[in-house]
Amino acid sequence: MNKIINIVSLGCSKNLVDAESLMKQLDSNKFKFKFESQDLDYDIVIINTCGFIGDAKEESVNTILEYVELKKEKQIESIYVMGCLSERYKDELRESIPEVDQYYGKFEWKNLLSDLKGKYHDELENERLISTSRHFAYLKISEGCNRTCSYCAIPIITGKHKSRRIEDIIFEAKTLADNGVKELLVIAQDLSYYGIDLYKESKLATLIEKLSEIEGIEWIKLHYAYPAKFPFDVLEIMRTNPKVCRYLDIALQHSSDNMLSIMRRAITKEQTKTLINKIRKEVPGIKLRTTMMVGHPGETEADFEDMMEFVKEMKFERLGVFTYSEEEDTYSANNYEDNIDPEVKEERMQAIMDIQQDISLEHNNKLIGQELKVIIDREDEDFYYGRTEFDSFEVDPEVLISKEKYELNIGEFYNLKINACDEYDLYVNE
Numbered sequence: 001m002n003k004i005i006n007i008v009s010l011g012c013s014k015n016l017v018d019a020e021s022l023m024k025q026l027d028s029n030k031f032k033f034k035f036e037s038q039d040l041d042y043d044i045v046i047i048n049t050c051g052f053i054g055d056a057k058e059e060s061v062n063t064i065l066e067y068v069e070l071k072k073e074k075q076i077e078s079i080y081v082m083g084c085l086s087e088r089y090k091d092e093l094r095e096s097i098p099e100v101d102q103y104y105g106k107f108e109w110k111n112l113l114s115d116l117k118g119k120y121h122d123e124l125e126n127e128r129l130i131s132t133s134r135h136f137a138y139l140k141i142s143e144g145c146n147r148t149c150s151y152c153a154i155p156i157i158t159g160k161h162k163s164r165r166i167e168d169i170i171f172e173a174k175t176l177a178d179n180g181v182k183e184l185l186v187i188a189q190d191l192s193y194y195g196i197d198l199y200k201e202s203k204l205a206t207l208i209e210k211l212s213e214i215e216g217i218e219w220i221k222l223h224y225a226y227p228a229k230f231p232f233d234v235l236e237i238m239r240t241n242p243k244v245c246r247y248l249d250i251a252l253q254h255s256s257d258n259m260l261s262i263m264r265r266a267i268t269k270e271q272t273k274t275l276i277n278k279i280r281k282e283v284p285g286i287k288l289r290t291t292m293m294v295g296h297p298g299e300t301e302a303d304f305e306d307m308m309e310f311v312k313e314m315k316f317e318r319l320g321v322f323t324y325s326e327e328e329d330t331y332s333a334n335n336y337e338d339n340i341d342p343e344v345k346e347e348r349m350q351a352i353m354d355i356q357q358d359i360s361l362e363h364n365n366k367l368i369g370q371e372l373k374v375i376i377d378r379e380d381e382d383f384y385y386g387r388t389e390f391d392s393f394e395v396d397p398e399v400l401i402s403k404e405k406y407e408l409n410i411g412e413f414y415n416l417k418i419n420a421c422d423e424y425d426l427y428v429n430e
Contacts, residue, residue: 001029001031001032001116001117001118002032003032003042003043003044003077004032004033004034004041004042004043004044005026005031005032005033005034005042005043005044005045005046005116006033006034006035006036006037006042006044006045006046007019007022007023007033007034007035007036007045007046007048008036008045008046008047008048008063008067009035009036009048009131010047010048010049010050010056010059010060010063010083011048011049011050011051011052011056011060011083011084012050012052013138013185013187013223014138014140014143014187014188014189015048015050015083015084016131016132016138017128017138017139017140017187018048018082018083018106018109019035019048019131020128020129020130020131021125021127021128022046022048022082022109022112023035023128023129023131024124024127024128024129025110025113025118025120025121025124026113026118027129028121028124029113029116029118029119031116031118035131036131040070040075040076042076043076043077043078044076044077044078044079044080044116045067045070045076045078045079045080046080046081046082046112047060047063047064047067047079047080047081047082047083048082048083048109049063049064049081049082049083049084049085049086050083050084050085051083051084051085051086051087051088051089051153051157052084052153052154052157053322053325053327054325054326054327055325056085057085060083060085061085061097064079064081064093064097064100065097067079068097068099068100071099072099078101079099079100079101080100080101080102080103080104080112080115081093081100081102081103081104082103082104082105082106082108082109082112083106083109084106084157084158086103086104086105086106087105087106087107087108087157087158088153088156088157090103090105102115106157106158125168126168126169126171126172126175127172127175128172128176130176130179130181132393133377133378133410133411134179134180134181134411135180135181135182135183135375135377135410135411135412136181136182136183136184136185136219136375136377136393137176137181137183137184137185138184138185138187139169139172139173139176139184139185139186139187139211140164140187140188141163141164141169141186141187141188141191141194141207142161142162142163142164142188142189142190142191142193142194143158143159143161143162143164143188143189144158144159144160144161144162144189145158145160145161145189145190145193146160146161146190146193146197147190147193147226147228147266148264148331149253149263149264149265149331150262150263150264150296150330150331150332150335150336151263151293151296151324151325151326151327151330151331151332152327152330153327153328153329153330154189156327156329156330158189160197161189161190161193161196161197162197162198163193163194163195163196163197163198163199163203165198166203166206166207166210169207169211170210170211170214173211173214173217174214177214177215177216177217178216180216180411181216181217182216182217182218182219182375182411182413183217183218183219183220183221183375184211184217184219184220184221185221185223185392185393186208186211186220186221186222186223187223187224188223188224189224190224190225190226191204191222191223191224191225191226191231192204192225192226192227192228192229192230192231193226193229194207194231195207202231202233204231204233204234205231205233205234205236205237208220208222208234208237208241208244209237209241212237212241212243212244217243218243218413219243219245219375219389220243220244220245221245221247221249221389221392222234222238222244222245222247222248222249223249223392224249224250224251225248225249225250225251226250226251227250227251227252227265227267227271227272227275228265228266228267229266230250230275232278232282235278235279235282235283236282238283238286239282239283239284245389245390246283246285246286246287246389246390247286247287247288247289247389247390247391247392248279248286248287248288248289249289249290249318249392250288250289250290251290251291252272252290252291252292253265253291253292253293254292254293254296254299254303254307255269255272255292255306255307255309255310255311256269256302256303256306256307257269258298258300258303259296259298259299259303259307260272262296262297262298262336263293263296263332264331269306269310273314276288276314287317287318287363287390288316288317288318289316289317289318289319289320289392289395289396290316290318290319290320291319291320291321291322292307292311292319292320292321292322292352293321293322293323293324294307294321294322294323294324294345294348294349294352295323295324295340295342295344295345295348295349296324296332296340297324297332297336297337297338297339297340298336299324299340304348304351307352308351308352308355311352311355311356311359312355312359315359315362315363316356316359317360317363317390318360318390318391318395318396318397319352319356319359320395321349321352321353321356322349323342323345323346323348323349324338324340324345326338357423357424358423360397360423360424361421361422361423364397364421364422364423364424364425364426365421367418367421367426368418368419368420368421369417369418369419370417370418371415371416371417371418372388372389372399372415372416372417372418372426373388373389373413373414373415374386374387374388374399374401374413374414374415374416374428375387375411375412375413376401376408376409376410376411376412376414377393377398377410378410379403379408379410381403382402382403383400383401383402383403384400384401384403384406384408384410385398385399385400385401386398386399386401386408386414386416387399388426397424397425397426398425398426399416399418399425399426399427399428400425400426400427400428400429401416401427401428401429402427402428402429404429405428405429405430406428416428417430
């Protein structure tokens with residue numbers, strides 16, 4: 001096929017991994033392709049959609065419609081849609097946007113290759129062409145989720161938790177390392193459950209230990225752990241293994257017992273505090289990233305005040321907030337009324353972020369004068385932009401290094417002394 005394909009990936013890093021797997025298959029078929037091209041220099045577009053929450057669904061639909069307009073104007077020939085939105089709403093999308101040539105679910109994209117007159121190569125199942133900078137890559141270790149959180153549509157979209165085999169993950173990670181990857185961002189909908197379905201016991205610690213043995217890998221970061229039934233054996237590896245970063249992304253969502261029960265989180269406030277204190281005690285210096293949800297049905301002013309006090313007390317190094325979005329067929333949608341005013345949701349979200357801004361500045365001030373290991377991601381006219389072991393790509397603060405003072409290389413590690421900060425970012429300009 002002589003036509004050029006443009007791949008557009010929306011949503012989370014797990015979606016991005018799927019797009020990268022597709023690119024490997026396109027490459028093996030000798031197809032010409034681009035990733036998120038900003039120019040109209042292609043014939044076919046493949047859109048990998050997100051369907052997690054309202055804003056993400058809206059973005060996906062708007063993106064499809066933008067390319068439909070280009071097709072009507074004959075600037076592109078064909079549109080193919082895959083991913084989570086298509087998995088969940090395929091029939092509705094076909095009816096409402098028939099201009100798309102074909103829709104595929106999240107796990108059906110292999111059929112896309114045959115529709116392009118290509119072939120899916122089974123022997124390349126654990127290989128990808130990464131779209132990130134060459135020095136880091138996401139590593140998806142499982143798909144799906146067995147939890148029953150009231151608000152979440154992920155189990156509806158992705159199904160039950162399905163761990164990948166350790167040997168397959170190690171093969172993929174070695175391939176990435178052979179191609180220059182130094183940092184692995186380990187991802188899953190639920191890291192805490194890894195291995196239980198496949199090996200009948202948690203295998204996260206075993207997997208991380210094996211990943212750390214791969215030559216060329218210097219940093220390993222863990223993303224999206226679940227607080228209930230947390231695998232504590234991974235903490236020893238984080239404390240003792242220099243390749244495993246003292247960083248953990250663990251979504252808590254709320255603090256009040258009333259809301260944790262309504263949201264079906266299978267944990268109490270006291271258990272949550274015990275967990276966080278244990279993690280911090282067993283891994284000195286660890287930095288925790290979490291997310292909070294405001295505006296879930298049933299959240300009273302007292303519940304929200306509980307969250308504010310909890311955030312102030314726990315002083316998370318990294319924290320994000322999002323407002324409740326009702327998702328069809330979830331427990332919340334079927335059993336609760338979404339009756340909290342959108343303006344109240346926004347006000348509550350901003351109030352938490354105001355608190356967190358002060359906490360973040362407090363944490364950053366403590367780093368001034370310290371020498372930290374930093375990996376350089378990118379540069380512009382004035383600065384190099386890097387990250388410490390306590391920061392993940394795109395979601396966390398950066399280290400800005402003055403180009404007047406330093407000459408650095410993208411993808412390399414440097415020990416740099418922090419000499420200034422703001423609420424979120426660190427600076428090296430002396």
